[in-house]
Amino acid sequence: xxxxxxxxxxxxxxxxxxxxxxxxxxxxxxxxxxxxxxxxxxxxxxxxxxxxxxxxxxxxxxxxxxxxxxxxxxxxxxxxxxxxxxxxxxxxxxxxxxxxxxxxxxxxxxxxxxxxxxxxxxxxxxxxxxxxxxxxxxxxxxxxxxxxxxxxxxxxxxxxxxxxxxxxxxxxxxxxxxxxxxxxxxx
Numbered sequence: 001x002x003x004x005x006x007x008x009x010x011x012x013x014x015x016x017x018x019x020x021x022x023x024x025x026x027x028x029x030x031x032x033x034x035x036x037x038x039x040x041x042x043x044x045x046x047x048x049x050x051x052x053x054x055x056x057x058x059x060x061x062x063x064x065x066x067x068x069x070x071x072x073x074x075x076x077x078x079x080x081x082x083x084x085x086x087x088x089x090x091x092x093x094x095x096x097x098x099x100x101x102x103x104x105x106x107x108x109x110x111x112x113x114x115x116x117x118x119x120x121x122x123x124x125x126x127x128x129x130x131x132x133x134x135x136x137x138x139x140x141x142x143x144x145x146x147x148x149x150x151x152x153x154x155x156x157x158x159x160x161x162x163x164x165x166x167x168x169x170x171x172x173x174x175x176x177x178x179x180x181x182x183x184x185x186x187x
Contacts, residue, residue, distance in 0.1 A: 009110065010143035017151030020110070021103055030109040031081065038112075039077040042119035043070035046184070049122040057125055069187045073180060080176050084108040087172055095165040097153045107148040114140035115177065138177070142170045 005016045047070045054062035085105035092099045099107075118137030121130045146166045153162065 013151040027105045035081045038116040043074040045119045045122040053125045091168045103152045111144045
């Protein structure tokens, strides 16, 4: 599978989703090979930003307990993966759309990748860059959820049921992401 094909995932149901489905990755494989390494990225970069940029990045940023915050963030990200896989399956079942647990966890693995990668913006000590990266990451994650549901459940472009299920999953995903960010700023 080519990188150019993977970059098309958020923008079309171009068969790459079906190729990923055909590869039949196990849930433990997805967790250990994709989720755990990618989940390290935001806490490590947040720790770096918190200990190196201080209040120049954001007022009150230097006074946080970054070791504690980033450890909790990492553990919460891992928990979120397992909850989101289950939630995707439950939402799609509620909309009478068939998806296997394996495919729901495939979607739960791929959808947050842009948000994980948006943490790379923390290498630049400018708050606006991080905010813009997170906004782009959220947009791409939502697009991945939509295209993933359409492709993995074999729905057409005009299927209102697929859009409704997508909105429910996106709302839950953004709520989970918001809770994670609130936890970071609360400590």
